[in-house]
Amino acid sequence: MSTLSPLSLFPCLLHRPHTAYVPSLFHPIQKGLDYVNSHSSEEIAKTIQPQFKETDPQALAKIVERYKTQNTWKADTVFEEESFLLLENILEEGGELPARVPYEDLVTTEFSKKAAK
16 A cells, blocks of 8 residues: 655655755655654654643654554655555545646656665
């Protein structure tokens, strides 16, 4: 099953003239993905607790665990063709996609693959 993440949309949102800035976007995102995929729910909850001061730490850990169980966090930011097609299907079914665009014409995985190394 394919998963969609807002992070995985970066490749299709970037324009070629700005490629010098791309690594500075992908490397921190990859670092965050590496962290959440290599730490426990409790460790992640403790790390993000300052952004959720009003949320009980145990509740936050349960939320993080739910995300982990659902495979919400990918291992990398590579926007695979299967995910692209799923997104096109969703947009088309919602009446928001006037015409399909070939994956190869819109998406580059070059920067994601470099960041994942």
